[in-house]
Amino acid sequence: MGSLWQGLLGEKGGTGGRIVPPTGFTAQLTLFSAGAMAFLAVFALALALATGRLADRWSAELAGSVTVRVSAPVAEQEQRVQAAMTVLQSTPGTGQPRLLPQDELALLLEPWFGPDMPVDALPVPALIDLPVEGGFDAEGLRLRLEAEVPGAVLDDHTEWRRPLVSAANRLRVLGVVSLILIGAASAAMITLAAKAALAANGQVIRVMRLIGARDLTIATAFVQRFTRRAAVGSAIGTAAGMIALAILPDASAAGGFLTGLGFRGWDWLMPLAIPVIAAAVGFLATRWAALKMLGAVR
Template sequence: MSDIERSGRKPPAKDGAAKQNLDGKGGEPRRAEMRVRPTGPILPPSNIQGNALMVVIAIMSFLACLTLGAVSMVRATAASWESQISREVTIQIKPQEGLDMDATLRKARDLALTFVGTKQGTIMDDAATARLLEPWLGAGLDLNELPVPRLVIITIDETNPPDFAAMRDLLRAEVPQAVLDDHRTWVDRLVSMAHTTVLIGMSILVLVFTAMILTVIFATRGALSGNRHIVEVLHFVGAESGFVATEFQKHFLKISLKGSAAGGALAALLFATASLWQSNSLATPQSDQATALFGTFTIGFGGYLGILATMIVIALLTTLTARFTVMRTIDEIDLIRSDPARSDGLPGS
């Protein structure tokens, strides 16, 4: 009898049995749990280059949203002016020696109101005419001593305007001193100004987007240069180019979302603050001058929706630009490796 048997201890298990853990239920071995180690990103979550790119995207987003809001504001102001001008036409009666001005004004008004599409006719009295001339000629004017034309304002139906050519011919025949002004010259100028403003704004947006795309290309190439050895190892051990591009795409998507959100929110806050200041400072010299130069600072729901759309477009452009840049760089790596003449000069080839 061996020493182990005399001591009453169990003999040691064999090598194969020692590695098995019995679960106590039927003697079946318990399988060891495998832990999957989480993979780290190819690019670090944040670095100096990423923070700088985020600031650049925020600035570009702010400029783009500011331009879009300004264009919307100018278009709304021009449309308001055009609507106000289109609702009225003016009949001007030139003074003449021996002319009964009051009777002539009433006759011109009645002739204009005979046309379909006219709603109301208003004769501007002496007090209203004097108020119009007060900024240039001062107060206390005697209109009987000045050869000042008198005005009749005709309100028209915008949806069904009258025949202005026929109205002009009738007034010329019945009232030779009358001149009809349908404000078409001013309307055409406003429309031209609005179209020019929109064109300038869109050109600025294109420039901002172009500068942003170029910045993202340079930033992506810089990130690839710093991590080129990692990209090459991953690619040569079997990682598809789409996988590597997706990793870069996720990295730049996070940066672009943060930057565009910051820039767009700052632009929206600026418009909201300006609109609040303008509404709380009515009838002040500062507000009047700002309104005369820029119109109202209210961009409305459509303007804020446009700012949100601009933020999304900037994020998408940044992400797609990064992806295409990475795919093109990997294609260049494959081309260099497949060309023996070019790969001989590479380190480690």
């Protein structure tokens, strides 16, 4: 009898067992769900990494410089700009200040006024870009400008930097949450498929128990088969997701809209962990479902 149920489960411990349907809707469901979830997981992982890079870049770029805006009547503007430049050049923790020329001001105003707006005919304040370092005292410079250069306003980009970085960090959290939800959905689908296979083979399981098969041995056959299906499906989905990301246009070709969505350098190795994680999820979900179902099938 022992050799009989071992033959049903598969020789030498089995590789999934003859009692587990090799084809049918459970196999297709497991392969499809694992592949689809792995495909989505690649994009969720890319989103989390890209938004992390975006937050770091925004924070570094906006924190590395400040802007001084000088507003004055036309007759006095040049004099006040020179006074502001003198103050900035003598401020500790700063680099060489640079007065933005008219063509750069025109580019800044182009989204609002269009490319043909004569900027030199408008009462546009002068803008000075000032690189800063770690020991820069923004509040001290702001008070000094108020006292020595009327009409000069210091903008350290705090109001712009904080919401941008916060939004990027929240997108990164959203990507991580998406990965967790994808893993939970994968576990649920594999659990349902395993339960369906167990229910379809309920009569066979009862017969195997009568000839001496243990619940753990029967469950192992299902666990092996469904773990392999989850791994194969997720490997296909991961490969498809990586190919889809590789053929996306870069940020410059897309006008910056994609914000560099994708992997960079060694980040391309991270999606390779998705099939391993999917196999582990399939193993745990199938083992739990099998042991629970076998406890109910008597």
